[in-house]
Amino acid sequence: MAMLTVACGAGSQLGSAFSTEWQNDGGRSIAALQRELSAPTAPAGAGVVVGVNGAGVVAVTLSGQRWDRPGRLDSRPVIAGDVVLLSGGGRLTALAAATGAELWSIESGGRALRGAGDDGQLTAASLGALNGGRSRLVVVERSGAVRLSAEPEVEIGAPAVLGGVVFVPWANQYVSAIDGATGAERGRLLTRRQVSRALTLGDGLYFGESELLRFDEQVGQAASGGGSLAVLPRREFPGNPRWFTPGAEVLPPKASAPDRVRRFALPKGTGKSGVSFDGDRFAVTYFRVAMGASAKDGVVRWARSMPKDVLGGAAVSGGFVLCSEDGKVSVIDGQTGAESASLALSGPLESCEAHGGSYQVPSKAAERTLAEQITEIVASRDAQMVPAQRFLMQELVRLPDDSVTQALIELATRPDAPPLLGKDAREALAGRRSGAEAMLAALEREYDFLEDVLLPPPVGPLADALLAMKETRAAPALARHLNDPANAADDIMRAARALEQLASASELSELQTFFALYRATAVEAPIVQATISVARAIARTGGAEGLALLRQAAKDPFTHVEVKEAIDALEAPTEKTAGR
Structure with missing residues (x-):
């Protein structure tokens, strides 16, 4: 022709x-x-x-x-x-x-x-x-x-x-x-x-x-x-991954950062009208992290740490094919995230393209729970992964597994953790309502340079969580942490707030020590608030002797004015009750 x-x-x-x-x-x-x-x-x-x-x-x-x-x-x-x-x-x-x-x-x-x-x-x-x-x-x-x-x-x-x-x-x-x-x-x-x-x-x-x-x-x-x-769920993923690049662009032979941040999905017709996605899954890559998410709501169903940056891939029947810059080709079960097969190209690679054709991914059972998968990624010390780690931490804290609580504690106490990641872990711990045993064990630790314990436990977030769970077993350790100079002022304030409700007479000695140290010397607002909370705990647990201690302190002109006002507010109802 x-x-x-x-x-x-x-x-x-x-x-x-x-x-x-x-x-x-x-x-x-x-x-x-x-x-x-x-x-x-x-x-x-x-x-x-x-x-x-x-x-x-x-x-x-x-x-x-x-x-x-x-x-x-x-x-x-x-x-x-x-x-x-x-x-x-x-x-x-x-x-x-x-x-x-x-x-x-x-x-x-x-x-x-x-x-x-x-x-x-x-x-x-x-x-x-x-x-x-x-x-x-x-x-x-x-x-x-x-x-x-x-x-x-x-x-x-x-x-x-x-x-x-x-x-x-x-x-x-x-x-x-x-x-x-x-x-x-x-x-x-x-x-x-x-x-x-x-x-x-x-x-x-x-x-x-x-x-x-x-x-x-x-x-x-x-x-x-x-x-x-x-249409894939409009949920934001780290790096704002694209499904496809603009078709009028010439893509250079060497991949750049956007090629390492992608979405992969395989649409399927559902009849005369409508489109679904194979396995109700799509995959997202962010450099060395791959995630599988529901095509309906974007909730993460699995996550994998890859050996090197993922440069390309494709959605295929039953899963995904992902190609890393070292030449490894990983065949991933779309439902479980398990690697069901692997191939190799002569690397290192500058870029990579894939096409599934009629290939069917062999099914493979999940190797670990979702919590374990995410925990491994969040624990990585690669600073480039922080956006993916922060995103996955949001997924992690939704899971009720006790292992999640332990993972968050470890991250919050890791000296080399990126600051944003450590901050996220502390915030997530405060909202946990499971894993009390791990929290109690963490409170038993104290800063000890000689023993290579380089950070104190996240006392404040743990106090918030244990208070919400009404865990009175936390009171002894929280009381000890009040008087530990390694703890930050905010952590002390939150521990004292928890002790308002959790403390018993057994913690009275630690409470009184803290009160004596700070009722007149507190300067920072968190320490002032902590002193007020401790005063309330003493009033509740100390009986007549505790109340007498507070009354005497209120008369001392050196006692912080806000502490005195708080004691005065405590005395009136206590005396009315005692006179009945």
Whole structure:
């Protein structure tokens, strides 16, 4: 077949395909095309992971077959069905995804690869300048014959191919459906949602970027805001991970920070209308942390610490494939987060792309509880992980496990813990209502440099939690901590507040010692408040002798005025009660 070369200006054969003067047809043309193409489906393609290293491209199929291709690239590889596309050295090259064999190679026209699609017969690729602009669309047969080469004036995104029709997003709101044989526009989608990508995922064709519109019976309603949408929960995750990058961008061969912060999900049709996600799961990566969350509400269901930064991956049937910069490929069970298989590429890698194809992740039972998984990550000493650790700590404190309380105590008393993480642990401890035994054990510890106990326990948060649990067994240790100079003023204040209700006569000696030390010398507001709380505890537990002590202190002109006022407030009701 002769090549159709088009520079898409006014009057050209493809001019109408990207015309901004097109009149909105209410979705009729795209709906008619959907009915016509409802039978053809794009092949699932090979399950393959493709990495870029210093020498070129290395790949491994999910069945374990390896191949490589030397050479410099000017953009990241793109996997489209059974084809891997590369651009570099002025060429656009297609390789068989399963073997790495070259299928064809054509001139790139001084442009780099943006995106591509394939339906088993035709491959469509969009190219452009590294810094934007100079769009080019090519459609190539398996034999290498170029059916279409066009240079639209508009900026085009990543295309897809289905049943010989090329779907090309442009201007962030249109998708033009172009006949791969003639270049004629077969239909057009107008959507009010950001659309820079057309792609085949799982069992269907989708359009979008941050959310995906399914090419099904409802697609004609997109112009009025309808259609079957695949939308992930709008919950904030560390680093604000993206599902897909803008399709009009040329991604460099070397991954950057945003590539290490991603979402992965596999949408599935649910019938005539509606979209769900495979296994009700999506994955989030943040450098060396991977999380699996519910696709309904975003609640974290599993978490993993990865060996190195995750550079790329894909959602596949039954789970996820994640590729780390050291070349390790982890196959993760989507339900449990357990690693059900692993492969290796020749690393270290600069970037990595993955495609699941028809691969099914083997199921594997959870190796540890969610609390244990998160605890391992939160305990990491890698400062880069703090945003993920703080996020996961919010998930951790929702769990009732006693082990969570112990993990928080350890983090709050770790000298090398990042300040924000230690602060979060203390706040979380104050809200715990389980793990009393771990809390009581922690209170028995005291700062001791010689014994390598470099921080006192988080007395204040523990006091708050034990008070809420009405745990009177905490009183002896809390009373001792009142007079420990290693404790901060805020911790002492909170311990004293707990002792107002938890103390008994057994703690009277410690209470009286503290009161004698601070009733006249307290300067800091927390210590003043602690002294008032201790006075109330003495009044409640000390009987007549305790009350006499307080009365005598109130008469002393050196007693802090706020303490005196608090004692006066205690005396009147006590005397009334005694006189009954």
